Amino acid sequence: MHDELARTMRMNYLYDFYHSLLTDKQRGYVELYYLEDYSFSEIAETLNVTRQAVYDNLKRTKDLLEDYETNLGMYANFVKRQELYAELKQLLNDKNNDRTTEILDQLESLD
Amino acid sequence: MHDELARTMRMNYLYDFYHSLLTDKQRGYVELYYLEDYSFSEIAETLNVTRQAVYDNLKRTKDLLEDYETNLGMYANFVKRQELYAELKQLLNDKNNDRTTEILDQLESLD
Numbered sequence: 281m282h283d284e285l286a287r288t289m290r291m292n293y294l295y296d297f298y299h300s301l302l303t304d305k306q307r308g309y310v311e312l313y314y315l316e317d318y319s320f321s322e323i324a325e326t327l328n329v330t331r332q333a334v335y336d337n338l339k340r341t342k343d344l345l346e347d348y349e350t351n352l353g354m355y356a357n358f359v360k361r362q363e364l365y366a367e368l369k370q371l372l373n374d375k376n377n378d379r380t381t382e383i384l385d386q387l388e389s390l391d
Numbered sequence: 392m393h394d395e396l397a398r399t400m401r402m403n404y405l406y407d408f409y410h411s412l413l414t415d416k417q418r419g420y421v422e423l424y425y426l427e428d429y430s431f432s433e434i435a436e437t438l439n440v441t442r443q444a445v446y447d448n449l450k451r452t453k454d455l456l457e458d459y460e461t462n463l464g465m466y467a468n469f470v471k472r473q474e475l476y477a478e479l480k481q482l483l484n485d486k487n488n489d490r491t492t493e494i495l496d497q498l499e500s501l502d
Binding site: 297298300301348351352354361362365368369372380381384387388 | 408409411412459462463465472473476479480483491492495498499
């Protein structure tokens with residue numbers, strides 16, 4: 281269950297970053313399954329297709345989103361940036377030190 | 392000439408961000424023209440194709456890179472981040488103030 285939640289969250293993020301590269305049809309399946317939390321059966325009924333078609337379409341689109349992430353890494357870089365920003369904010373709440381400069385250098389080399 | 396330089400720089404950046412989404416053939420044309428600074432004639436000779444084929448391939452690939460940028464905006468966000476990071480660095484060289492926090496908030500909302 282924990283793994284399933286992690287997978288769902290990951291798909292939500294990948295969809296956020298790359299949805300504009302999907303077709304309307306692919307977007308429809310992902311939105312129903314990952315965002316609206318429909319089951320395969322409910323999607324099959326809604327779209328008037330077989331459960332196998334739902335499974336196949338979701339699998340292909342999930343693979344496509346992972347391919348985009350492998351090639352572009354927008355989500356991975358987003359995660360790294362958020363971590364660095366959080367650390368930077370904490371440091372600025374305390375006081376400036378050498379680590380502040382180090383973080384900013386890391387931020388810049390990420391892009 | 393200034394416009395041509397700006398266009399070449401833009402293509403270099405878009406290529407940096409999105410080259411992994413291009414085919415080997417598309418990459419070949421872009422690298423020869425924008426990175427190696429070959430002329431259409433030199434590329435035609437090198438690849439044993441017509442100048443028109445060179446023009447068509449480069450035009451299509453340039454349009455494709457612009458489409459990716461329209462959809463994903465990685466270059467536009469890169470530019471915005473660099474500006475904010477530069478301003479942030481300057482402020483940290485002086486002293487902390489409210490604008491520091493404002494910049495960090497902007498940084499986070501960009502992603």
